[in-house]
Amino acid sequence: MEEMMMFFYDLLSGAADTISRYLSRPERTPGPCPRARLPSHPGVAAEQRGRHGRTVNVAVTGPAGCGKSSLILAMLGRDSGREELPRPAVFPANPRVLLWEVAGVEKPLDLAAYDFFVLLTSGRIGEDEARLAQDIERRGRQFLFVRNKIDVYALDTRQRNFEQDDLLREIRRHFVKKLQAAGVKAPRVFLLSALQPGAFDFNSFLQAFGGEFSTSP
């Protein structure tokens, strides 16, 4: 029953993502690859001691269009529709934490360059996501897993009269199981919408993220 539900969920959210990405495309101006826009390799800054203590480099990574820029802007409390993403972005609650948008899970990621990871998807966990999660875990680093664009999915479920909270709990459980199967011992999964900070798991995500880094060096 659960597997069947997840099958329809994948089908639904896949189609909704494709449609919403297609519709949103003309509004976006194509730019260079985000990786190429990084001002410098974060590894260089990793051991620097700035005004606020040791710099912590966080990679926010996931497939193209999954909402990396939007999530970072939401973490900064900024309007994702209007504002340019600073690169790197300084996490307001803790200025020694730098958020780096890193494009694509299919390319190898320089894991050593980052202290912490936010793995993002707007669909299912594929082989690339599972492998990346596994690599991070093997390296002894930690990550928070975010399933973004859950608002799109919530709209679909409302039409079908599903009990939203129960379904979200099921979906969270599904992602946790997938990550456990990939070898992650204690996956932390958040279902949210980068365009609706305050709704779904956004606040608990922000709390968990902030809690990772003590304010003192």
Ligand SMILES: Nc1nc2c(ncn2[C@@H]2O[C@H](COP(=O)(O)OP(=O)(O)OP(=O)(O)O)[C@@H](O)[C@H]2O)c(=O)[nH]1
């Ligand atoms: N409905 C909905 N749309 C979202 C959400 N997050 C991002 N989007 C939209 O999805 C599109 C892509 O978002 P971006 O934040 O640019 O995604 P990205 O991962 O940074 O994209 P690239 O840098 O091109 O790989 C934009 O049109 C966003 O407005 C969300 O949670 N819900």
Ligand SMILES: [Mg+2]
């Ligand atoms: Mg982006």
